[in-house]
Amino acid sequence: MSEYILTNKQGRVGVITLNRPEVLNAWHSEMRQQLIGALEGFSSDDSLGAIVLTGAGERAFSAGQDLNETRAFDAERAERWVGEWEALYDKLRSSPKPIIAALNGVAAGSAFQVALLCDFRIAHGDVRMGQPEINSGIASTTGPWIMREHLGLARTIDLTLSGRLMTADESYSLGLINRLVAAEQVLPEALALGEELAAKPPIAMRLDRQRFKEITEPGFRDCLEAGIRIQGESYASGEPARMMEAFLQRRSG
Template sequence: MWETIEVTKREHYAIVTLNRPDALNALSTQMAKDIIAVMDELSKDIDVWAVVLSGAGERAFCVGADLKERKSMTKDEMIRQRELFCDAFEAVVRFPKPIVAMVNGFAMGGGFEFALCCDMIVAAEEAFLGLPEVGLGIIPGGGGTQNLPRIIGKNKAKELIYTGRKISGQTAFEWGIANKVAPRGQLMEATADLIREITKNAPLALQQAKRCVDLGVEVDLTAGMALEAEAYNRCLYSKDRDEGLKAFNEKRKPNYQGR
């Protein structure tokens, strides 16, 4: 269905795989188009409550922009591609459902930024993550200068951005960039465990909780509390809320429907 992406659906979640392993899953023009289309489709799929974003093969999650593709592009073409890339990053960061990056190998430049656009990161111990853009005369352009400081603070973020240094999956975990770390052979299991822990909960509540956290950190506390109250009321009048309360009283597992 998509040229550069594979989508595999499991119970209540989908695995979105960047599928250009021969190019280390580098971000091409077509991949950006595919990411935008996939995120839009999955946002509307009521059977998908969460998403795992991964990279094909064992070597790389995504090594950033496909510089070979850019070699033959004019400046105008690069500018248009850049606008498309921004839309692709925006499609991930604004995805309304929980999305977890499963970083199996190199996540460099835009690849690292795609992971940072997700809600959480599960990294292989063997993975390497970095933002090397300043060494190419540019800066991170997929939210790296914005998302990374929000996760680890300004000084640590500046250290990684100014030096272009790569860090391991283990270091990413120790710095608070990755939520979990595992040997590569156990990475899928570790990620699936986290996703199952998430998707046992009510999907509408997950979406509203994500909305509150993502928007709330950008506003003052009073506005954030108002946002939370509005989101709470949306959940309160849902069928899932009724089911959750009924299941609790009946001491059974709830059967959520996302309504």
């Protein structure tokens, strides 16, 4: 089986690396399942007190969804796809341990959402983040909910409808990036923060994360219900397949 996810332990910190650098760590169904398994393993490991999530290579944390997978979806498969994201996002939200995103490059679309579901984000000055899904014909459902929790409605509308990527400076000014460091310091800084958090009282840490999940749970459930309805309608129209095919042809050309 291909290792789309790599794991290792450094002190009391578990490191998960997204490992498809040839496609900017874009994920497909099998990769998401491996990521869920890695999060489960580290979340239940009593020797660890924190988790760092990063990407392989120097170009991307993750480009988000692999369009080579979704361009073949029909309405029924698109609805099941929402369930796959529910499983991953719920695993991120339910971990008793703090999760730090070490952003080594671009975080786009669902990868931007995953980064925002982490508790901290460490990045360098060339990192770009945003929600470009509209450019490939994908309607956003979970993204607007996650962004609104961090940014409010006006900026959420901006990022969702424009599909633009923010610079690291803009993301830092908005509080989305907690620490901006040199590129070679992103992972060491994330590991140092992980050790600092791992030293905190574990029950209080678990209960604090649990409470953050509780207060955002109604919005999470609403966006998932909307996702089934909206993605079903979207993919039934055929527009996502047409737009993704055109996008992939432009990129290959």
